[in-house]
Amino acid sequence: MSKKNKAKDIKEEQANGLKDEAVAVEEQQDQDVSEELSAEDKLKEELQSEKDKFLRLFAEFENYKKRTSRERIELFKTAGKEIMLELLPVLDDFERALLHIEEDKEAEELRKGVLLIYQKLLSTLEKKGLSVCEVSQGDTFDAEVHTAITQIPAPSDDLKGKIIDVVEKGYKLGDTIIRFPKVVVGQ
Template identity: 65%
Template sequence: MSKKDKIQGEALISEQDNIQDVQNEEVAEEIKKEEPTAEDLIQAEKDKFLRLFAEFENYKKRTSKERIELFKTAGQELMTSLLPIVDDFERALNHIEESPETEELRKGVSLIYQKFFNTLEQKGLTKIEVSGGDAFDAEVHEAITQIPAPTEDLKGKVIDCLEKGYKLGDKIIRYPKVVIGQ
């Protein structure tokens, strides 16, 4: 081997040693970076705890809100099935003739109706009041049919209410069925 080759070989070995030293230092720094300190671990666990606690608080609020909503509308199915009975009572009261012989019958049916409806009102049922001339609102009313408006000012307004609507709390359980003018 020539002296020049020998010097180049030594330089090459020296250069490889320097590269390896630099690589070893980088690996050592990465290892130091990867090993979290005790304070970092504590902070990470605190963060996890706070996030979990906040998530649990949100869960509690959501479930309590759902439970309150469920209690408000728990009787919805029962109320909906009783509404035809209310309608029948109202029809009976309208069709009982007001003659002296049927006055007692009318009073009796009226008392039963009032007691029944008052009980439903105590449970949260309310009538949706609709009268002729009210503005038609598709979110509150159910249009059954349209007829020519008797006057110009009744166009697009409620002409007649065929079936009353009811709410249970704030939720509409039966929409009032109305006739509107066109």
Template identity: 65%
Template sequence: MSTKEDIKEEQIANEQEVIQVEKNQEVEVELVKEELTSDEIIQAEKDKFLRLFAEFENYKKRTSKERVELFKTAGQELMTSLLPVVDDFERALTHTEENAATEELREGVLLIYQKLYNTLEQKGLSKIEIIKGDVFNAEFHEAITQIPAPTEDLKGKIIDCVENGYQLGTKIIRYPKVIIGQ
């Protein structure tokens, strides 16, 4: 019986050995799976990081661009409110030239006008130049009236500029008011 028992013990030992080998193989497979999944996890986290970094860089660029644009047009409200003052100075200069006002008064008004206008120009304000005979463009001009054209070649063109237009940088803050020929 000892041989039967020995054989049985040997079979049990073999089975235990097989079980142990299978467990070792399972552990190795699990380790391989864990390595693959950890690599995949690392890659996924790396992708997330790169996407987040790219989004942040885009955010920084967008906000700096918006900030520069804001600085360029920050004085738009102030400039718009000062334009009637500039118009009044231009009318005063025209009036002092027409009338026999004292030369000192005219020079004083001209000096104040030039200082104000130069300061506004330094801040980015520029006058939109309108020449009699220019073609009317609704995107850049505001037509306040139409009158019969004095000549045939002035039909649909600017005859007179009633109020000057101004732009701040590249943005038009007041469109020139013009009279066009019909």
């Protein structure tokens, strides 16, 4: 081989080497661009993931606030439940005393005094949310609202399954029944 051919071969090899390097550089640049895009995509995915987490956490917090607010309101409504339950027998005793004093005509002044104290206690409790469960003779018995103490044969057919007598009044505190009315039901 002549020197010319050798030089030509060397130049061709160098040209091919440069072409290969250029192709390699281009491929590297393409790969870098695709890595940059994939890094950008990764960042977008991470951002979306964090947004989802934030929204879920925010929604949980809002639900927590609403739930605790409802619980607090309910607690305030029924905060006096225990004291009310303790005072209900006192109301019953006043009612029984008034029934017995009505029979005694000589104790009119005593009856007026007891009635005044009873009404004052009842109005104070009503201001705090206590109310009487209205039940009367002839109402339909409802196990959700009434407590049946006993069943007796109904005096007439139209009183079957209905309330014959109210033995003890029921009371509500707000919308919650704290003592169910005790009734006698006709069968």
